[in-house]
Amino acid sequence: MDLSTTQWRKSSRSSNNGGHCIEVASISNAVLVRDSKDPEGPKLPISRQEFRRFTDAIKRV
Template identity: 55%
Template structure:
């Protein structure tokens, strides 16, 4: 999947220098996730539903 035109977003609570952060991008019916320190590394692609469940779990920790 070509992600060269993906609009990546960092978490609003990430540090200014971008360390220790992940970035996400909406891609078709999926969400792409990548390490902000390695933007050229392989992204993880998950369904929107799985990503939504994942973030709900994190909110409840």
């Protein structure tokens, strides 16, 4: 899968000082997650439904 034009996003609450951040990208059937310190590394695909459950759980913390 060619991800060269994929738009990756980082949380607006993330700092740019080398912290532990993830980036997400929306593709046709899933959300991709990657480590912002390793953009060429692995990308974890998560179903949209699972990603929604994940973000809802984070908001409750």
